[in-house]
Amino acid sequence: MTRSVSILGVTGSVGQSTIQVIEELRGQGWDISVEAVAAGRRLDVLVDACRRLKPKFAAIADLDLLGDAKTALVGLNVEVGAGPAAIEEAGARPADWVMSAIVGAAGLAPTMAAVRRGVHVALANKECLVCAGPLFIEAAKAHGATLLPVDSEHNAIFQVLTHPDRVERLTLTASGGPFRTWSREQMAAATPAQACAHPMWSMGRKISVDSATLMNKGLELIEAAYLFGFTSKSIDVIIHPQSTVHSLVHYVDGSVLAQLGTPDMRIPIAYALSWPDRATVSTARLDLAKLSQLTFEAPDPVRFPALGLARSALDRGAAATTALSAANEIAVEAFLEGRIRFLDISSTVEQALSHLEGAEAGLLAKMPSSFDEVGAVDQAARRAARRVAGNLAAA
Ligand SMILES: NC(=O)c1ccc[n+]([C@@H]2O[C@H](COP(=O)([O-])OP(=O)(O)OC[C@H]3O[C@@H](n4cnc5c(N)ncnc54)[C@H](OP(=O)(O)O)[C@@H]3O)[C@@H](O)[C@H]2O)c1
Numbered sequence: 427m428t429r430s431v432s433i434l435g436v437t438g439s440v441g442q443s444t445i446q447v448i449e450e451l452r453g454q455g456w457d458i459s460v461e462a463v464a465a466g467r468r469l470d471v472l473v474d475a476c477r478r479l480k481p482k483f484a485a486i487a488d489l490d491l492l493g494d495a496k497t498a499l500v501g502l503n504v505e506v507g508a509g510p511a512a513i514e515e516a517g518a519r520p521a522d523w524v525m526s527a528i529v530g531a532a533g534l535a536p537t538m539a540a541v542r543r544g545v546h547v548a549l550a551n552k553e554c555l556v557c558a559g560p561l562f563i564e565a566a567k568a569h570g571a572t573l574l575p576v577d578s579e580h581n582a583i584f585q586v587l588t589h590p591d592r593v594e595r596l597t598l599t600a601s602g603g604p605f606r607t608w609s610r611e612q613m614a615a616a617t618p619a620q621a622c623a624h625p626m627w628s629m630g631r632k633i634s635v636d637s638a639t640l641m642n643k644g645l646e647l648i649e650a651a652y653l654f655g656f657t658s659k660s661i662d663v664i665i666h667p668q669s670t671v672h673s674l675v676h677y678v679d680g681s682v683l684a685q686l687g688t689p690d691m692r693i694p695i696a697y698a699l700s701w702p703d704r705a706t707v708s709t710a711r712l713d714l715a716k717l718s719q720l721t722f723e724a725p726d727p728v729r730f731p732a733l734g735l736a737r738s739a740l741d742r743g744a745a746a747t748t749a750l751s752a753a754n755e756i757a758v759e760a761f762l763e764g765r766i767r768f769l770d771i772s773s774t775v776e777q778a779l780s781h782l783e784g785a786e787a788g789l790l791a792k793m794p795s796s797f798d799e800v801g802a803v804d805q806a807a808r809r810a811a812r813r814v815a816g817n818l819a820a821a
Contacts, residue, residue: 428457429699432519433479434536435527436463437471439630440550440576443691444525444699445478451696451705461521464513464528464536467491473498480504483519485512487532514539523699525576526551529632530755531804534558538797544570548698550691552577552649556751558800559652560744560793573653574698579646580653581694582672582685587654589677596656597674598646599666600725601626601689603637606667610729616768618761626669626689635758639771640725644736645754648747651740658740663733665723670712688712731772739779745790746779748800749807753778756811765819774818778810 431448435441441463448458460481465472467488476484476499485507486495492508499506507515510532517524517536524540525548526533533551540547542565549555554562566573575581579598587593604623605613621638622631629637636642643663650661669689676682687693688710696707727734732754739746757774760766766774782790786806794800 427451427700427703429523430459430461430521431523431525431699432460432462432464432481432516432521432540433475433525433527434464434513434516434533434540435466435525435529435551436475436479437465437468438527438529439628439633440527440691440695441465441475441525442471444527444695445475447692447696447699447705447707449478450707451699454706456705462516462519464516466528466532469495469498476502476504483507483516485516487513510535518543522546523548525695525698526554527576529553529630531557531752534562534797534800538562538565541566541571542569546572546574546698546701548574548576548695549580550576550695552645553751553755555649555652556645557748557804558744558794558797559648559747561795561797561800563652574701575649575653576691576694576698577646577649578689578691578694579673580650581697583650583654583675585685585697586675586683588683590654592678593656593660593675594678595660595662595676596650596654597662597664597676598643598650599664599669599671599673599722600640600643601637601669602665602667602723602725603640603642605638605729606665608729610769613729614767614769618764621761621768625667627691631762632755632758635761635771636754638768639732640730641732641736641754641772641775643725644733644739645751647733647736648740648750658737663725665725666720668717668720670717670720686712732775735772735775735779742790744793745803748794748803749779749782749790749810750775752804752807753811756808757815760815760819766815767818770815770818774811774814777814778807781810781814782806 460479462483517539526537527550739750
């Protein structure tokens with residue numbers, strides 16, 4: 427199979443797994459050329475990616491690193507760019523498959539650049555949909571882009587969505603994160619290192635903290651609603667600590683289809699890269715006898731209020747989901763930098779949204795009709811969350 431690909435977020439956890447899949451498939455004779463790669467600021471990892479992938483273009487978000495990047499990449503025959511415009515250019519370059527794996531709202535502009543070219547977009551970044559869901563989906567349809575979900579739960583649903591118009595409900599599974607069995611008192615004293623120590627998945631720091639608060643599942647609920655066209659009432663969340671069943675689709679005849687596998691992002695990445703075919707990848711095979719049991723439990727809304735916040739934002743509309751995601755980015759950053767405590771993350775999001783509902787109700791009531799309007803809501807929510815986090819830090 428011949429593919430020309432670009433990887434946005436090549437230095438991150440999903441980006442690195444994507445490199446592994448590409449190398450494995452190249453080893454099997456796949457003709458995969460790499461058009462562009464993009465990273466935030468980890469130059470050494472970007473250089474390693476360029477050595478392995480031989481892209482035509484490499485972009486780094488931090489403008490101050492342009493000189494160093496040019497020096498470090500000399501001799502690799504790669505054009506180098508820096509800053510947000512270069513990151514967007516990486517998405518706009520002519521690849522026929524683009525991995526969107528930049529973390530946060532920063533992934534939106536380069537992913538949209540790929541969407542506008544009407545190509546296959548492998549979507550790991552969930553914030554694109556949470557921030558700009560309806561506009562993003564409309565743009566994909568208008569430009570003929572194919573969205574291939576990479577988030578394991580959405581990839582699972584995508585794999586078993588045989589009859590989209592005969593679906594009754596969806597169930598998203600959640601591992602429960604590192605604090606599944608912790609008391610609220612223990613969670614109050616949780617450190618960033620503990621929050622990032624996910625029991626099942628090895629991931630970037632932001633999504634790891636989101637998994638610990640269950641905001642990740644809230645973002646995924648919103649992502650699933652926009653991606654597959656469901657309301658929050660038709661999507662359940664269940665805790666499944668073994669992370670083996672990656673989500674379920676319930677059909678009108680009582681049949682329930684699920685996708686199972688070991689928790690390894692190379693599986694959904696390979697599926698998205700080889701779709702509509704399947705590729706051979708050397709992931710660990712599922713051994714159900716060894717696992718011996720699969721367990722399920724309801725999420726606890728008291729210890730994990732973030733899930734409820736996400737559900738009510740989804741019910742409220744697209745501006746509220748934009749605000750939720752932006753406020754959460756600020757709160758997680760404040761926690762990772764040691765300025766607020768773990769339980770303050772959800773409080774920050776909740777208070778930021780209540781502030782916007784009061785002081786800037788018009789902003790949340792109106793469905794954003796352009797990406798500029800999405801940006802305005804995003805910025806207002808970031809300002810509100812910074813204020814709340816500042817107050818909580820000082821308390
Ligand atoms: N990890 C998983 O298993 C997983 C599963 C499902 C979905 N996702 C989603 O996939 C996305 C990436 O997750 P991850 O775990 O791979 O995160 P990560 O390890 O933190 O990697 C984030 C990537 O984004 C880059 N980046 C950050 N800010 C940027 C900016 N302003 N411009 C350009 N690049 C920027 C980082 O570059 P530097 O490192 O060079 O700064 C890095 O390459 C997230 O939206 C996450 O929710 C991840």
